[in-house]
Amino acid sequence: MSAVVLEARGLAKRYGSQVAVAGIDLIVHEGEVIGLLGPNGAGKTTTILMLLGLTEASEGTVTILGKDPLRQPLAVKREVGYLPDAVGFYDNMTGRENLAYTARLAGLSREQAKERIAVALERVRLTEAADRPVGTYSRGMRQRLGIAELLMRDCKVAILDEPTSGLDPQSTQELLELILELSRGGMTILLSSHMLDVVQSICTRIALFNKGRIGFFGTVEELAERLGRGSYVIDVEVEGIDLPSVLSGANGVTSVVASENGTWQVEAVNDVRAELACLIVQAGGNLKNMNLRRARLDEAYNRYFREYANAA
Numbered sequence: 001m002s003a004v005v006l007e008a009r010g011l012a013k014r015y016g017s018q019v020a021v022a023g024i025d026l027i028v029h030e031g032e033v034i035g036l037l038g039p040n041g042a043g044k045t046t047t048i049l050m051l052l053g054l055t056e057a058s059e060g061t062v063t064i065l066g067k068d069p070l071r072q073p074l075a076v077k078r079e080v081g082y083l084p085d086a087v088g089f090y091d092n093m094t095g096r097e098n099l100a101y102t103a104r105l106a107g108l109s110r111e112q113a114k115e116r117i118a119v120a121l122e123r124v125r126l127t128e129a130a131d132r133p134v135g136t137y138s139r140g141m142r143q144r145l146g147i148a149e150l151l152m153r154d155c156k157v158a159i160l161d162e163p164t165s166g167l168d169p170q171s172t173q174e175l176l177e178l179i180l181e182l183s184r185g186g187m188t189i190l191l192s193s194h195m196l197d198v199v200q201s202i203c204t205r206i207a208l209f210n211k212g213r214i215g216f217f218g219t220v221e222e223l224a225e226r227l228g229r230g231s232y233v234i235d236v237e238v239e240g241i242d243l244p245s246v247l248s249g250a251n252g253v254t255s256v257v258a259s260e261n262g263t264w265q266v267e268a269v270n271d272v273r274a275e276l277a278c279l280i281v282q283a284g285g286n287l288k289n290m291n292l293r294r295a296r297l298d299e300a301y302n303r304y305f306r307e308y309a310n311a312a
Ligand SMILES: Nc1ncnc2c1ncn2[C@@H]1O[C@H](COP(=O)(O)OP(=O)(O)OP(=O)(O)O)[C@@H](O)[C@H]1O
Pocket: 015, 018, 019, 020, 021, 038, 039, 040, 041, 042, 043, 044, 045, 046, 047, 209
């Protein structure tokens, strides 16, 4: 496996008697895209602030790119980019001027900055709008300018807080493609989001925050398995039989539930389509459609918080 770029051990944060983060462990490898998920108040933002050294942990340690964010804040800021929910650019300055300003703060020479800014603006498709004041930008354009800043600074790690919130579907898609490009280029990315389809489409692993702890850390398939339902989901459209009774006791099948659209959702520990087809035909059913898909994060997430999180 690739190198560890971020390691948190026993990280906790208290505000007086209020526990915001109750002790988390997190190890992230180079090039991963990690989704930080959980209900409001579960501790995601506080964790992000501790990882960045923007707030001091009450307990525990953080190492990011081999450095301690509290002891070596400048070194960490140089290599770790943070895109907050509302990116803070100067509205009266153009996109290019904003980047030039950040480049100066980051210690880039004028020549180096000019070249990197042009390349970054091109990659986020803002070249045409680069000389307009940022005050005229849409939210999607601001987010892309934020990504351009990470590119210009050649960040090794990016932490994105709700990057797609408030974006229309097309801008969301554009931003997701950009984030994937960053990841393909070797950047390690952590992003917090409540948009589960977004998270599933780009994240390699997810961390489920629950009451200040990480209740689960792994892939969507591993989450589905942890919940005891198997990671294979087969949508079945069938007439003439009662599918749950036909499949009761079938090998590998963990549940059969009716979906809203009149089909059945069969969950299994492996791809049981051939066996399902046999059992349905033997029982005299008219099989109209059968479709295998990945376990869906929204289904697993809702089940986790409905059935497991309170007991955790
Ligand atoms: N500065 C603060 N002072 C006191 N309590 C705080 C402070 N910041 C956060 N908290 C509390 O800590 C808990 C965790 O908050 P946090 O913002 O980290 O959650 P979150 O998972 O990011 O939520 P959201 O999805 O709403 O952004 C909450 O109960 C919150 O009220």
